Amino acid sequence: MAWVTENLDSEDVVFVDLRSGGAYLDGHIPGAVHTQYGGPKDQWRMKVGQVRGLVREPEQIAAHLGRIGVSNDDHIVLIPGGTSSSDMGAATRVYWTLSYLGHDELSILDGGMAAYLKELDDKKIPLNPLQKGKVDRGSASFVAKPREHMLLTADDVEIMVATGVVPVDNRTRDFHLGITKSGAAKTAGTIPNSVNLPHSWLTVDAKGSFRESDALAALYAAAGVSLTDPQINFCNTGHLASIGWFVSHELLNNKNALLFDGSMAEWTHTGHITDQKVTF
Numbered sequence: 001m002a003w004v005t006e007n008l009d010s011e012d013v014v015f016v017d018l019r020s021g022g023a024y025l026d027g028h029i030p031g032a033v034h035t036q037y038g039g040p041k042d043q044w045r046m047k048v049g050q051v052r053g054l055v056r057e058p059e060q061i062a063a064h065l066g067r068i069g070v071s072n073d074d075h076i077v078l079i080p081g082g083t084s085s086s087d088m089g090a091a092t093r094v095y096w097t098l099s100y101l102g103h104d105e106l107s108i109l110d111g112g113m114a115a116y117l118k119e120l121d122d123k124k125i126p127l128n129p130l131q132k133g134k135v136d137r138g139s140a141s142f143v144a145k146p147r148e149h150m151l152l153t154a155d156d157v158e159i160m161v162a163t164g165v166v167p168v169d170n171r172t173r174d175f176h177l178g179i180t181k182s183g184a185a186k187t188a189g190t191i192p193n194s195v196n197l198p199h200s201w202l203t204v205d206a207k208g209s210f211r212e213s214d215a216l217a218a219l220y221a222a223a224g225v226s227l228t229d230p231q232i233n234f235c236n237t238g239h240l241a242s243i244g245w246f247v248s249h250e251l252l253n254n255k256n257a258l259l260f261d262g263s264m265a266e267w268t269h270t271g272h273i274t275d276q277k278v279t280f
Helices: 002-006 021-026 058-067 085-100 112-118 154-162 173-177 213-223 241-251 263-269
Strands: 013-017 045-048 051-055 075-079 106-108 166-169 231-234 257-259
Touching: 051 263, 075 085, 075 112, 085 106, 085 112, 085 241, 154 166, 154 231, 154 263, 166 241, 213 241, 231 241, 231 263, 241 257
Parallel strands: 013 075, 075 106, 166 231, 231 257
Antiparallel strands: 045 051
């Protein structure tokens, strides 16, 4: 947390809080702005036809960033709640989106606000400073420069899998086997030829802190996922898969890792075949 407190007044660092609006207003890192991730006012994802969770148009996201005072010159530090691996998915999904928009000065607060608030004095009062209420940084200019190769369609994935690229299913095993079906998907099952690496493996005790690189490498080996070969991370709507993509691409430096934005929602609603390993 030392880096965070040392950079509270840095002009080129913007802390972006991804929690609910209520939690943000009750207390956040001083100077942090808020953005809505998830829920009816989601500024990051949208539903197209029957497929939900797709990334919004780059210009829409860029306009939102400008409205909350974030520019292309800023180092963006993403602040999730940090209570679970799924919760950390808010940060990794926004991180992937910003990378897709062409922004590279990005960080995630490991452990999120839970870690920031964990440091207490002997009276159980947080040692790290907090600010209540909304922060207004004024408007800024953010220009999107999309990296089109990062945005895959179901047809793209089908072609890549046919050439030997490995799909990595970051859902829990019951979804991978086809025992459980998400409401976002039309049918149960997984992408053919996929391997299963659950997102919950990638954080300590499935909570808000990422595992060390050596531990991650061991887990990838146990799941049969290469640390260097091309891979396509997917889940039901592209949320949990962003955790797998972030770990592969950013923490383990596999620049051949990609994220399937629409994941099983798009795969099943566009008529692609699923592999249901357990049938009833």
